[in-house]
Amino acid sequence: MSLNRISLTAVRNLHPVTLSPSPRINILYGANGSGKTSVLEAVYLLGLARSFRSLRLQPMIQYEQSACTVFGQVQLPQGGLCNLGVSRGRDGEFQIRIDGENARSAAQLAETLPLQLINPDSFRLLEGAPKVRRQFLDWGVFHVEPRFLGGWQRVQKALRQRNSWLRHGRLDVIEQAAWDRELSLASAEIDGYRREYLQALKPVFEQTLTELLDLPGLQLSYYRGWDKERELLDVLSASLPRDQAVGHTQAGPQRADLRLRIGGHNAADILSRGQQKLVVCALRIAQGHLVNQAKHGRCIYLVDDLPSELDEEHRQALCRLLEDLQCQVFITCVDPHLLKDGWRTDTPVAMFHVEHGRITQDHRSEA
Template structure:
């Protein structure tokens, strides 16, 4: 659902900013500290009610303000009528999400605006904890299977319950078996969806990586969170003493991971910074390509400081790839010349200058 009009209020250094983005490529350039990342934060807030950099709302809300608001007109169908979409959050906890005149829930909002972020923290997808890679997988599963969100919520509830029983130390074996049965049922279904998704993603990832970083082969391998040679109920039973000691459940989908290997080695150890950025970009672009095939609509890409870590040739390759998709892209950079002369004349590219928290068209 491309964003056609955007109004951001009280996000970081942005007091009150309006602009009309292109449905395709938007380049936002400006000096350090001008507000480029803040603009991307505004769009992320519109899609997920939160920042992509901080978990604390008070860091997202402009100093001295009590709330932040992002309001947009979005295209429900390509070239179709515009619909209003707005999100507001107050520091006192109140959250309002509205689409086309109706209040909506977070899962509906996330479905409306499928967002992908590529920024300096992107490396964490390779270098960070498994939870970051689980989030990556679950983004894809959430957007490809409507049943996933209910399964995921159900699983979280059972896991929480099981863990709180473990923390108490004494569990009635009959009660535990009931929880374990539910745990296993959710675990099998979630894992099957995750596994299917990664299998679907692999060809897109290989094709994208081949274009962005020819000559470097990266293998994706899904790890479900337990050794599947043994049934999960058996592993829960066998691991009970350990689980009781540590106060949480040691096996299951909450331990799933995605292993990335380059030339047979852990990709996080093996690859250079620029190569890592391209591998993560290929993963996220592959998700967008698969999303498009499954849902017949594009994603929104927020790419903060695209040229950083990349040489000119690889910056160009990444831009050319973005140009060939139908995603809406918001790309920031300090020096606009770094992304000049790349785009075909028929691509709808809009350039904006960001200066001290204000935005203006640059051409």
């Protein structure tokens, strides 16, 4: 899928605008502070109902405006169009519309508009807390396995129950055992989906990485969140006294992680920033390939400040991989000359100049 049209109002410093992006490569260029990242942030809001720059959406609303709004028209892979709208008011009002109807949850948006973000913070995927990697993994599982969401909701519910009685001790023994069984069963289901997904992801990731970097020995592995030899039910009963002492459940799929190691070291501890960025790009591009194969169609890539940390050779290799994905890509950069050329002649490339919050399409370079 791709966005045919994007309209935005009162997003950060951007003047109200309607853009008609290319279904493939879109380059937004302009000086620092002109509003390039804000455009990506607007698209991200449309797909995920949140920002990647701050935990709250309030800072996205333009000063002195009461609400920011983003509309998008999505070309669906099976044909047809879908209209999405997200609006956030200063008073906290939040609205998600899909084809004119109020949506129940952000998961519906995510399903319509699978997004992958690569930005200068992306190295956090390697360096940051397990939660970041879990979100990455689950994004992929969610898009290729329709049963994942239901299973995950079951895990959440059982976990909330268990953590509540760990803290307050208000359930009887039979009820506790029933919730432990439910948690264990739902966790085994989730673990199965994640493991299967990772098995599919690994070879695609390794292949993608070889096209970007020479890093033999980089190992991607999955930790499910509890001892791989034992059932979660056994682990839960063995760890009960400790869980009670800390007031929450310490083992289970809520602790799952991905591990990237080179020769026994954590990859984040030995790779340069640029190398980390490329490893993360390879992971995210590999995910895009898997989503492309699954029934949801193609995802959209947002690449903020693509040239940063990369030399020319790696920049070109990354552009080639993004082009080969056949996805819609939005790339920002300061200097358009770094990215203007080198695309295949049949790839439609649209260039947008962002200046003090105003966006103009550069028609000379339009395909």
